[in-house]
Amino acid sequence: MASSRQYTFFDRLLSQADQALRTLAPGAAQANRPSPAAHLANVPMDSEEKRHIAGLMRINHTGEVCAQALYQGQALTAKLPQVREKMEHAAAEEIDHLAWCEQRLRELDSRTSIFNPLFYGLSYGMGAAAGLVSDRVSLGFVAATEQLVERHLDDHLMQLPLEDIKSRAILEQMREDEIEHGNQALEAGGMDFPPPVKSAMILLSRVMTKATYKA
Template sequence: MRTLFGRPSAGRASPANQQTKPDAPALSPQDAQLSSALMRVNHVGEICAQALYQSQSLVCRDPKLRRHFEQAARDELDHLAWTQQRLDDLGGRRSYLTPLWYGGAFGIGCLAGLAGDRISLGFVVETERQVEQHLASHMERLPAEDHASRAVVAQMKEEEARHADEALAAGAQLLPAPIKSAMRLSAKVMTRTAHYI
């Protein structure tokens, strides 16, 4: 309920704060609209990350691994708060389908967790690698003048890569190609839908 309807609170200051200058020129309406749509997609991604890590932690068998998932969820909570702040700053809104995204990701996380800890970690690796690629594409699409959004996305990208590396080091079993392809397809549906709805 906190993830879906609460106001996320970051444990760390947003990277956007260092980029916000009072004398900076305002974004054009078109650039603000594009940034808002991209940050809405990123916000949905962070909603899904909360659901995934919460569900995987819930069904995890290893206490040490459970702590790993909980720490990753805390990092992702910062990302959720940062993307919400950028949406607010840009005059944007959350996806209308947020409960659907959360519920679907929670179910997928439970399935990955029930398949075993190594497979669950493999799911984290593949998810975070795909998110990293997705954020790299946003760095190319975000308006050059939107330094605040770019700073947030760059920091998120760095931390998603770290989460993947940590899961790999913890003993992840890499997923087979058909599962990776299915994950890419579902992510594409989600990102395209959240861009508008």
């Protein structure tokens, strides 16, 4: 009878290096689910509308890059195997969002942010640090992050032109998934962070959005 392999810390580190390359290399992310916008038609838009929508989708793409890094960092340092599995499962679902946003950027004749490697590294470090503290803090960080992403998506949905049904379909499905991930993290024992911590996370997110809207 073949025994299941026990992966070492170094094995997981190599796997995560591969995941980082897949996250950051243009066109490397492959969605498991079809894009919610796949069956919808593009509508004519002027150059200013396309520029603004591309800016919003670039922010969301970078947000998903950060989510990948966060989950991978947490999975590396998680204490309990079941928590590590939750992190890795959530990261797999977030890959869909990454691929959908990148595809929409191409349709808008735009590109992903040049700052993605920087934000990946910062997010990975924060995720790994949270996992080192405790699984409860790590899961709480996931919940707080997903709540923040939900706020961004709500704001972007309000800013989208009504006729841009493709971007709207993507963001609405992303919003549903993020709410589910946040709730799962709290149900698994995640800490509900106090307001000062959440305020600090909001400030950091504003830096990311300002940096990536145009670049």
